[in-house]
Amino acid sequence: MTTNSELQIIFERLASGIALRGGNQFRAVSHQRVARLLRDMTKDVGSIVADDPGTAEARLQALPGIGKGAARRIIEYLDTGEITEHTELLEHVPETVFDLLQIPGLGPKAVKTLWQDLGVENATDLRAAIESGKVEDLPRMGKKTVENILKNLDFNTKQHARVPIGKALPLALQIVGRLEAADNVKEAHYAGSLRRGRDTIGDLDFIASTSKPAAVREMFLGMPEVKEIIASGETKCSVRLKQGGATGVDIQADLRMVPPAVLGAAMMYFTGSKEHNVRLREICVKRKWRLNEYGLFEGTEERPQDEGKKPLAAKTERQIYQKLDLPYIPPELREDRGEIQSPSIDLVEIGHIQAELHAHTTASDGKMELEEIVEQALDRGFTTLAITDHSVSSVLANGLDAARLAKHAKAIRRLNEQLDQIDLLAGVEVDILVDGSLDFEDAILAELDWVVASPHVSLQQEPQEATDRLLRAVDNPHVHVLGHPTGRKVGRRAGLAPNLDLIFSRASANGVAMEVNANPTRLDLRAQHVRSALEHGCLIAIDTDAHVPRHFDYLHFGITTARRGWLTKDQCINTWDRERLTAWRSGGRREE
DNA sequence: ATTAGACATAATGACTACGAACGCGTAGT
Known part of the structure; x- marks a missing residue:
């Protein structure tokens, strides 16, 4: 648990505490805002303060949403490990009461009444209170509400798990296909965080344009995966889907039906x-x-729509943005992180990509022979392909020792001579060992066309050690790209938590590109990191890390993640042509 | 509690659907 996330939880709890005790709602919102800021920050507040404790309070207050109070509380937490208001709050409100807010259907008003009027402090109390019939007698509580709460008590725990985008997207596409095929549906799309390209998805959102919603609704509610119907109205319905499979998490799906003219x-x-x-x-x-x-x-x-009033715009998103004097804002940017204030930016697109710079063959743990992987790259119109098999320490991945690597490189270069559409680079994905040294000596790396250096082991290292480790790797003059820098796995492994500001600024100075690994189980760097890397002047590589042919199709996940980090075409080395890549990799990367 | 624009105080994050209760809470983006 990082300091930021510890503080995030505390500020969220302070906000809930105000709501539960019936305080000023603006104070609650204000605490929520601080929590959100802490969630989205790429910098560690601890390091902000440590940089110069004297001016820490002023620098914290410079962050939007943090004023005197919040700055003081954050510093208090870093100094003492706790916040007085929080400690006091927990004396009045038992910790378990906050957990009740997580139960679907229970909001602050309901929890407040349950707790203050009936002394309900946890799920067990709640069950007992319901059985005794007391809950039903409360205002705004009735038989149906109580039934709902009881039902939600059961799968509350798994309810909130988010699904990785790699799992959510195929399911969503399948459902979109069914909606499109349904009678009277003109268009169907997925929306929500999936369309914005977040790495994990809370629920699936669908829109169908239709003039006959009832029939579409029946189809949606009748899908085989539907485990439970949560809501079913004229224009909107919600279901819980049995997801099963590897995640085993149920996922909610919402469908909104609208007339085609307002899609x-x-x-x-x-x-x-x-x-x-x-x-x-x-x-x-x-x-x-x-x-x-x-x-x-x-x-x-x-509700002007109810009066039959004609809108200024409604048919397309473009028209609406235009009427608001805004450029079209791509879904990936729609997070209120400055996209409305700043002029349109030229985001990287999948069509710009002409190089794959991290891929594996049967020489290590890939399933493609050299000829096959080249064919895959040519099929996609790529002009550069770097072959980067694993190094000797990656024993499980059949990593190459120096002799095998030399032989492999020779084979790659021999094949390259026969190819004129594409540059085939003899490279390696060299392990970054625990202390930051690389798995091959410099003399060996110097012989290669392309070096991706990646951490694969000791991914639970302390932040300070991780920082030193990655800095050392970035300082190696033969390294072109830092591969999946944190080693995180979406929803499964936190990975390293180094001081990325230091890594990025060093990488920028050394001319080392930072990778966005496009594999949907990795997506590493993450979007926020990309944005911060760009602020430090880094170049970005978007790589699929392909081991089998279909991995090349993961590219769009990497593109989406990078776009969420505001990556432009020019800052992405995979968009460069052969000449520019060659010039860059074989000299002049470093700013001296 | 924070921000803005003022030097104390007002304004602050929009809008709608569903469902159960009855005039609102919860949920959704």
């Missing part, structure tokens, strides 16, 4: 993020306009 407005609303939506709607409020899922309207009256 764009509905897509914008349902794609979010919430924060992006709020920001746009604020702009509308200032103009005395109104934006909702039925369109962009002049005037401030509520």
Whole structure:
């Protein structure tokens, strides 16, 4: 657990505490804002303060949403390991009461009443209170509500697990296919965080444009994976899907049905993020306009769509952004992280990519022969392919020793001479050992065309050691790319937590590119890291790390992640042609 | 509690669907 996430939990709890005790809601929101900031920060607050304790308070206050109070509390936590208000809060509100808020259907009002009026402090108490019939007698509680709570008590625990994008996307595409095939459906799309390209997905959101929603709804509710119907209305329904398989987590799916004429407005609303939506709607409020899922309207009256009022725009997202005097904002950017204020940026696209710079063959643990992997690259129109098999320490991956590597490199170069459409680079994915030394001597690396250096073991190392380890690797003059720098696995392994600011600034100075590994189980670097790497002037490589042919098709996951980190075409070395890559890799990378 | 624009105080994150209860809480982006 990092300091940021510890503090995030505390600020969330302070916010909930205010809501539970009936305090000023603006104070609650304000604490939530701090929690969100801590969640999204790429820098460790501990290191911000440590950089110069004297000015720490002022520098914390410079962050939007952090004022005097929050800055003081953060410093107090770093000094003493606790925050007085939090300790006091826990004296009044038992910790288990906060957990009740996680139960679907229970919000702050309900938990407050249950706790204060009936003394319910945890799930067991709640069950007992329901059985005694006391809950039903509370205001706004009835038989149905109580039944719902009881049901949700059972699978509360697994309910909140997020699904990796690699699992969510195929399922979503399957459902989109069914919706498109349904009678009277004009268009069907997925939206939500999946469309924004987050690495994990909380629930699946679908939109179908149709003039006959009832039939579409019946199809959706009748899908074989549907385990439970949560809601079913005129325009919207929600189900819980049995996901099974490797994740074993149930996943909620929401379907919104809209008339074709307002599809764009509905897509914008349902794609979010919430924060992006709020920001746009604020702009509308200032103009005395109104934006909702039925369109962009002049005037401030509520539900203008009900009056048959004609929107300024509704059909496409582009038209709506245009009316708001904004460029089209791609879904990946819609997070309220400055995309509305800054002019449109030229994000990298999958069509720009012409190089795969990290791939494996049968020489180590890949399943493709050299000829086959080249064919894969040529099929995709690539002009450069780096062959980077594992080094000797990766025993399980059949890593190459110096002799096998030399032989392999020779074979690669021989084949390269017969190819004129593509540059085949003789490379390696060399292990970064625990102390940051590389698995091959410099003299061996110097002979190669391309060196990706990656950590594979000791991924639970302390942050300080991890920082030193990666810095040492980045300082090796033969390294071109730092591969999957943290070694995290989405939802399964946290990976290293080095001081990335230091790594990025060194990498930038040394001319070492940082990898976004496109494999959906990795997505490492993550999007926030990409943004921060770019601020330090780093170049980015988006690599599939292909071991089998279908891995080449993972490229879009890497592209999406990189776009979420605001990566432009020019900053992505995989978009460069042969000449530019050759010039870069064989000299002049370093700024002296 | 924080921010903005003022030097104390006002304004602050929008809008809608569903369902059960009855005029609202919860959930969704």
